[in-house]
Amino acid sequence: MKCEYCEIVEGMEKYAVLFQDEQVMIVVKDLIVTPGQITIFPKEHFTILEMVPDAILEKCSTLANKVSMAIFESLGSHGTNILIQNGLGAGQKVPHFAIEVIPRIENDNLPLQWPPKQLMDDDMDTAHLMIKQEGDKLIGIGTKKEKKEATPEKKEEPKKVVEDKDGKKNYLLKSIKRLP
Amino acid sequence: MAEMTEEQRKAYEEKLKNMSPEELKQFQKQQCIFCQIIAGKIPSKKVYEDDKCIAVLDINPAAKGHVLLLPKEHYAIMPQVPEKEIAHLTVVSKYLSQIVLKVLRASGTSIFIANGFAAGQKAQHFMIHLIPRKEGDNLLPIQEKLITREMQEKVAGAVINRLNAVLGVKTPPPKETIAPPPAEDKEESAIEEKPQPPHPPIKSPTLAPTPSQPSSQPASQPMPPPEKKKKKPAPEEEEEAEEDQRKENVSLDDIANLFK
Numbered sequence: 001m002k003c004e005y006c007e008i009v010e011g012m013e014k015y016a017v018l019f020q021d022e023q024v025m026i027v028v029k030d031l032i033v034t035p036g037q038i039t040i041f042p043k044e045h046f047t048i049l050e051m052v053p054d055a056i057l058e059k060c061s062t063l064a065n066k067v068s069m070a071i072f073e074s075l076g077s078h079g080t081n082i083l084i085q086n087g088l089g090a091g092q093k094v095p096h097f098a099i100e101v102i103p104r105i106e107n108d109n110l111p112l113q114w115p116p117k118q119l120m121d122d123d124m125d126t127a128h129l130m131i132k133q134e135g136d137k138l139i140g141i142g143t144k145k146e147k148k149e150a151t152p153e154k155k156e157e158p159k160k161v162v163e164d165k166d167g168k169k170n171y172l173l174k175s176i177k178r179l180p
Numbered sequence: 181m182a183e184m185t186e187e188q189r190k191a192y193e194e195k196l197k198n199m200s201p202e203e204l205k206q207f208q209k210q211q212c213i214f215c216q217i218i219a220g221k222i223p224s225k226k227v228y229e230d231d232k233c234i235a236v237l238d239i240n241p242a243a244k245g246h247v248l249l250l251p252k253e254h255y256a257i258m259p260q261v262p263e264k265e266i267a268h269l270t271v272v273s274k275y276l277s278q279i280v281l282k283v284l285r286a287s288g289t290s291i292f293i294a295n296g297f298a299a300g301q302k303a304q305h306f307m308i309h310l311i312p313r314k315e316g317d318n319l320l321p322i323q324e325k326l327i328t329r330e331m332q333e334k335v336a337g338a339v340i341n342r343l344n345a346v347l348g349v350k351t352p353p354p355k356e357t358i359a360p361p362p363a364e365d366k367e368e369s370a371i372e373e374k375p376q377p378p379h380p381p382i383k384s385p386t387l388a389p390t391p392s393q394p395s396s397q398p399a400s401q402p403m404p405p406p407e408k409k410k411k412k413p414a415p416e417e418e419e420e421a422e423e424d425q426r427k428e429n430v431s432l433d434d435i436a437n438l439f440k
Contacts, residue, residue, distance in 0.1 A: 016329075016336035018343055026343070028332045031324045036335055049291065050278045057274060058267035065266050066346045068295060069259055074342035075335075079296025082258075083320075086277060087288025089313040091322065104299040112292075113300050114311070114319040116240035127245045127284070128225040128237055134279040135228035135235065141272055 005096040009043045023056055024063060031093070033102055034110060036075050038067050041098035049086040052097050064099045077103035081112050209254050214305035218252050228276060232268055235276055238309075242319050245284045247310040249273050255306040258295045273308050286312035290320055 008015050008027065015027040018038065026040050040063050046052045052060075068080040081102040085092040104110065119127075184192065199207060209215040216222045218234055227247060228235040238246040249269055255261045261269075270291075277289040292309040294301040311319060343349075 016332040018336055018340055019347060019349065028335045030326055030329070030332060032327060033322045033324055035327060035331055036339075038335075038339065049274050049289070050281070052274065054271045054274075057270055061266055061270035062263045063347075065258060065261075065263070067343065070339055070343040070346045074339045077298075079294070079299030079301065081299045082293040082295065084291035085288070086291060087281070087286075087313065089286060089288030089315050089317070090290045091313075091320070092288065093324070104296065106298040108298070111321045111323075112294075114242035116238075116242065119241060119244055123244050124225065124237065124239075128227065130283040131227040131237070131245060131247065131276075131279055132225075134283060135276065138228060138230075138272075138275050138279075141230065141268070141275060 003045060003096045004094050005041050005098065006045050015039075019063075024060055026063060026067060033100070033112075034108070036071060036077070036103040038071065038101045039098050040064050040067060040101070041096060046097045047095045048092070049084055049097055060099050064101055067101045071101060071103045075103050076105075078106050079104040083112070205254070208256075208304075212254055212303075212305050214250055214303060214307070215254050218250065228272070230272070232265060233272060235272070235310075242309075242311045243313070243317060245280050245286070245312040247276055247280065249276065249308040249310060250305060256304045257301075258293065258306055261306050269308055273310055276310055280310065280312050284312050286314055288313040292320065 004014070005025075008017075009025065015029050017025060017027050019026040020043070022043070024040060024042050026038060029037070029039050040060050042052065042056045042060060044056070046056075049057075064082050068082060071077050071080055081100075081104060083100045083102060084090075084098075085100070086097075102110070102112065104112075196204070196207070209219075213222065217224045217236060225237040225239075226234060227237060228249075231252075233249060233251050235247050235249045238248050249272060251261060251265050251269060253265070258266075273291050277291065280286060280289055290309070290311045290313055292311065293307075294309070313319065
């Protein structure tokens with residue numbers, strides 16, 4: 001069974017297509033939360049968020065931001081929600097990664113919210129520890145860090161070793177005397 | 181914010197007016213509880229940090245493991261956030277989602293941004309919510325409904341102009357002047373969006389064929405059917421093979437396989 005979004009990529013005309021290039025499509029779907037909802041998805045098939053390569057994900061996210069701005073201005077929305085339903089538990093219906101941009105107006109009563117809870121300290125602590133343990137292993141996501149080593153210091157050390165053999169630590173004085 | 185007398189409020193407003201942009205920025209940071217958290221002045225349960233962003237647990241979570249991902253810089257609303265930071269935050273949220281799925285054994289995660297008060301934005305500091313999900317948890321209980329083709333195209337027509345402007349898509353001149361049309365009668369079809377060289381483009385012939393649409397854009401393709409069938413040549417077998425390969429490489433098959 002073919003994925004619905006892949007079928008759209010191939011040319012099936014179920015959705016209104018707003019934009020596409022080689023990597024992504026922006027469409028108006030038929031199954032939506034509220035009229036005005038716009039969906040962005042990569043043409044290549046990735047089932048869930050974790051499978052999407054960083055570069056494509058970055059592109060989708062910046063497009064989602066732009067779609068959000070366009071919605072604000074053209075549909076007169078008071079706000080937008082950007083939602084990724086990642087996995088069956090999150091209500092993902094089509095097994096193809098997508099970002100939804102949902103227009104909001106005040107008092108529209110869309111159930112895009114949750115009741116805040118008070119968890120027990122134990123629960124919070126265990127969640128904190130477990131996630132942090134893995135989170136600390138994440139290094140250098142999307143950033144390029146340059147490491148500069150302090151090479152000058154290394155050069156000084158051998159000098160000290162040599163001078164100490166003479167029994168005198170005033171190597172600096174000696175080096176000064178050697179200067180012409 | 182404590183309630184102020186009128187005099188106090190006036191004095192306050194005066195003070196704000198006289199501040200330089202930098203002072204104002206500093207002032208906003210002092211007022212922002214999340215900036216205080218980032219600065220370490222308010223304790224928090226931090227789970228990830230890099231030079232651009234920080235992730236902490238929500239103290240009033242939707243579920244255990246609810247993570248808030250914040251840029252370190254103070255941005256009140258999403259349009260203020262630079263593109264690169266949005267991109268970075270989204271990629272970080274992907275890795276955090278992977279962690280949450282693994283350690284909490286969730287069957288999904290919701291990545292959620294509330295942009296504006298009407299959208300449920302509570303804090304004056306842009307953030308991404310990462311909520312572990314499981315079936316039946318009744319969080320974000322949205323219900324999807326079908327809309328008609330007409331409605332889809334109405335929305336598309338309403339948004340397309342602004343979207344093209346924001347995306348920097350140059351709309352081709354109306355009808356006549358389109359350079360050698362590849363074939364057929366559809367003159368407009370060729371250059372709908374950005375020049376797409378090799379790809380046999382799926383036109384958006386669906387866009388606003390209805391005369392009721394005000395769009396003067398040649399984005400309005402009158403002809404629907406014939407175009408798309410050209411696309412079919414993409415051999416389905418190849419795609420299936422690619423899919424299989426991808427599935428083998430993936431370490432989160434449990435979730436992906438739920439769809440089968």
